[in-house]
Amino acid sequence: MALVSLMEKGLLIPVGSELAYFNYFWLRDNCPSSWDAATQERIFDILAEADDLHADAAEVRGNYLWVTWQNGHESQYDLRWLESWHKEDGRIDTAIRSRQPWYSNHYENMARFDFETLKERPAEVLDWAEALLDDGIALVKGLPNTDQALQSLCELLGVVRPSYSGLAFDVRQKIDPVNLAYTNKALELHTDEAAEEFPPGIQFLHCRVNDVAGGNSLFVDAMAVANELKKTHPDYFKILTEYKVPFRYTTHSHDIRAKQRIIEIDQNNGEVSGINFSQHLADIFDFPQHEMDVFYPAFRKFGQMLQDPRFLMTFRLNAGECIVFDNHRIAHGRTSFEDGGGLRHLRGCYVDRGELRSTYRVLKAKYPAGGRNR
Incomplete structure (x- = not known):
């Protein structure tokens, strides 16, 4: 089982051959439950969270990271999704294309x-x-x-x-x-x-x-x-x-x-x-x-x-x-x-x-x- 290290402001999780760091506020803000299933708009208010937001526990189960927050809420994250954001290509925009010059x-x-x-x-x-x-x-x-x-x-x-x-x-x-x-x-x-x-x-x-x-x-x-x-x-x-x-x-x-x-x-x-x-x-x-x-x-x-x-x-x-x-x-x-x-x-x-x-x-x-x- 991959070990997850809880830090002061985020956590470390193995991704491939390296450790990936994720901030607690970013993780909580992007819990799958933060989005309305029909409209895909964010319905979670990160502004209302405590200043010392942190995880009480976190572990990898299968292909998912599970995080239990200080108020008891549980979040589940696909490890492939986390890896894509760690590599900074999590939100590939198909409309950002290379322009072709002409003469x-x-x-x-x-x-x-x-x-x-x-x-x-x-x-x-x-x-x-x-x-x-x-x-x-x-x-x-x-x-x-x-x-x-x-x-x-x-x-x-x-x-x-x-x-x-x-x-x-x-x-x-x-x-x-x-x-x-x-x-x-x-x-x-x-x-x-x-x-x-x-x-x-x-x-x-x-x-x-x-x-x-x-x-x-x-x-x-x-x-x-x-x-x-x-x-x-x-x-x-x-x-x-x-x-x-x-x-x-x-x-x-x-x-x-x-x-x-x-x-x-x-x-x-x-x-x-x-x-x-x-x-x-x-x-x-x-x-x-x-x-x-x-x-x-x-x-x-x-x-x-x-x-x-x-x-x-x-x-x-x-x-x-x-x-x-x-x-x-x-x-x-x-x-x-x-x-x-x-x-x-x-x-x-x-x-x-x-x-x-x-x-x-x-x-x-x-x-x-x-x-x-x-």
């Missing part, structure tokens, strides 16, 4: 899905969600020319998330535009809504009509660019992950402001998770002037690299297609198009990245052998 030639290899198939086959939605987690971008074809089509597509991944443009927005020429997107002018590479405190995550752009000359779509995997910057100019990369720059969006009825880091780092795996980049929404940088000496070279180099043809994917978005992409990771823009030469109408909306990950976890649990990387 200018990605259009032919971009993941493509059919709207009707996605609606009929949840396993196909799993593949789509995985493509968005890995590549940050995917194309959905076969959407009818209706508002409801985009709404239905979004709801396959999550709840539509409003922005200051509302639940959805229409990108087309307008008489009194409040945004360059509503003109026929070129749009620089950018991420949307950097002026919001929490910029939206997954962006949908449904092409309803496109019979103009010009107006090609531009997309760049900013993660690939940031990784290259880290390799060639590590000092610039560090600056852009630390400085928080101001963004501002103003109209007749809005004055939205926020500060964001140009390059975001994923705290789960250390990868570049995204960027916040929009020159037309950038406010006046407000660092001390001598710090501009180091910031501007880093900012300019990164912006120039975003425009490098090695990274720039260019294509025409056609009627019935919806490009779906991670608004934090993927910078997008367009070329100018002919004024008065036809119609170009895109309808867009957003779903948060947390919704995407949630949908992926649920579907991966339901179809464990599914996903593109089977």
Whole structure:
């Protein structure tokens, strides 16, 4: 029988060839009885326990650790479960995946899905969600020319998330535009809504009509660019992950402001998770002037690299297609198009990245052998 050693604040138990330590409060907080069986919410209040919480007795019986607490309550823990937490992989998140960088030639290899198939086959939605987690971008074809089509597509991944443009927005020429997107002018590479405190995550752009000359779509995997910057100019990369720059969006009825880091780092795996980049929404940088000496070279180099043809994917978005992409990771823009030469109408909306990950976890649990990387 494995011996359990009771310490002042926790216990030691053999795990494989080593001793594993577990804190008493952590153990009591995670007794199986602490969770509601139906909702999986915690129903135990660790705050109400005595400050000197300790075990009166503990022993291994078969594949379980049994602990008797000072108030007589007994807890039972699966030893394999304890071992997984000792090895720090107890809660493996299937939605934390390694992002795959791509470059200018990605259009032919971009993941493509059919709207009707996605609606009929949840396993196909799993593949789509995985493509968005890995590549940050995917194309959905076969959407009818209706508002409801985009709404239905979004709801396959999550709840539509409003922005200051509302639940959805229409990108087309307008008489009194409040945004360059509503003109026929070129749009620089950018991420949307950097002026919001929490910029939206997954962006949908449904092409309803496109019979103009010009107006090609531009997309760049900013993660690939940031990784290259880290390799060639590590000092610039560090600056852009630390400085928080101001963004501002103003109209007749809005004055939205926020500060964001140009390059975001994923705290789960250390990868570049995204960027916040929009020159037309950038406010006046407000660092001390001598710090501009180091910031501007880093900012300019990164912006120039975003425009490098090695990274720039260019294509025409056609009627019935919806490009779906991670608004934090993927910078997008367009070329100018002919004024008065036809119609170009895109309808867009957003779903948060947390919704995407949630949908992926649920579907991966339901179809464990599914996903593109089977």
